[in-house]
Amino acid sequence: YGSYHVRFPANFVVLGQGKTLGVPNLVWGAAVVVIVGHFVLTRLEYGRYILAIGGNPEAARIAGIKVRRYIIIAFVVQAALVALAAFLLMGRMNSAHPTLGQGLELHIIAGVILGGSSLFGGVGRIWGMAIAMYLIAVLENGLVLAGASFFWQQILLGLLLIISVAIQVYRTRGNRTGL
Incomplete structure (x- = not known):
């Protein structure tokens, strides 16, 4: 009692449970995130700034980096990645529950x-x-x-x-x- 069951569309479940070229879709998703993350951290100004802020926020501020702005952007990116992970986990489990990733x-x-x-x-x-x-x-x-x-x-x-x-x-x- 008190539960609510929703059937997810097959296309949604395939994201978490399906395979492409014999490799689970979750692995493909993780690979894309890792490759894009590597590119951002090593090739873009944003990535260098984030690493600089993580190392010494005060020195980054003195160097002219808008620390507050980049921290906010980092949290927004993190929230988007958490949402992506949550959708993939919901597809894998074919369930939605607030404590699913606990x-x-x-x-x-x-x-x-x-x-x-x-x-x-x-x-x-x-x-x-x-x-x-x-x-x-x-x-x-x-x-x-x-x-x-x-x-x-x-x-x-x-x-x-x-x-x-x-x-x-x-x-x-x-x-x-x-x-």
Whole structure:
């Protein structure tokens, strides 16, 4: 009781569940986002500004970058990408529920950190994040196939994240002290 079921059109469901050339449409969508993101971050002024703002917003402001404007644009782009991910997830699950993506936060944070992005900002490669997300998916799939409980999957992901952050902090301190 209290539930409302809607049948999604077949064209919508195919986005999340279908395949093109034997490859899931979700993989194609992710590949397009990664390629466009790489192009934006490496070839466009906007990408360089975003990395500069992430590294040191005050220095970026002094350099003449309109920090507030670029932060707002970054949040709008992020919202659009979240909406795209939500539509693809709804198509994959053939369902719409406000808590559908709940619990994926740790996966995202782990993928970004394991992919080489700095917790301190200004450093990151989209290819590293994409590879890290792929490896996390393979690891989780392997754990599921091995019969590991969700609890142990989360513990392993948390340990990977802690190790990655520790390595990053060690490297950052080493760079600051000349080691």
